[in-house]
Amino acid sequence: MSDDDEGGPVYATRGLRDLLLERAADAEPSQVNVVLDATPVADFETDLELDPATPVLSHVYFPAAGRAVSDVFGVDLGTPAGNGRARFLSHPQGPAGLTRRDDLAGVVLLAVPPWEEVLAFDRRGRELSLTVVDAEPPVESLPE
Template sequence: MARTDGGDDTSVYVTRGLVEMLLERAAETEPAQENLVLDSTPASDFEADLGVEPSTTVLSHVYFPMAGRAVSDVFGVDLGTPAGRGRARFLSHPQGPAELTRRDDLAGVVLLAVPPWETLLAFDRRGRSLNLTVVDAEPPAESVPE
């Protein structure tokens, strides 16, 4: 996401794998809109040197809305996203526009895709455009404790 070290950089960092997955998903679900919660990994957790401050967060994961859906539908509580996570969101606008609208679910950072599903745009919650930097790195493997 945006830098957390106090710099003026308005760049959002995202892994190439996540970008590809999000664009594919938007194309597959068209004409329906997509709305997914994204999560990040600190640059210091990657094996590769990303060329950014270690505290810089890199969008690397997605939480699918199916997890915890029954509880969310009844009580409005999203159990599919761990507490304190998901401060970014991915949206698709199959009919446009290539900007945030009043009807969009917002987050600190919003990645937006519009047809022909070839690139993502990044915005802050106020709809201001942010630079999007794609990094060629895989996030660290995660495992579930036994």
């Protein structure tokens, strides 16, 4: 997701959407704030009938990774360099829109109770079209 993606439709996997809603419900009354990453359509085995370069939000980076270094030096080691240009936020007490207190990214997914829907916004708070796709990202493994 780059600044060039702003204003266009946003795509996310159903698995990611479901995970985010579950995490928001489990964390209530606390807020959730996690970094998201995308997989290009070309990397999916399922034909999504989209341009192969289209990013589909598919992964989440949990904030616990690299937390000690981040707390001391302000460097987030939990998110690989160059990734995380999208973010998920939950607002347990509302509103169903971005606020000045929110951490922003090129694309922000947001959920509010009753945790049934995810909304998408650009960094300026304009709502974007979100399409949930029924596809699993490729399985990743560490090199040996």
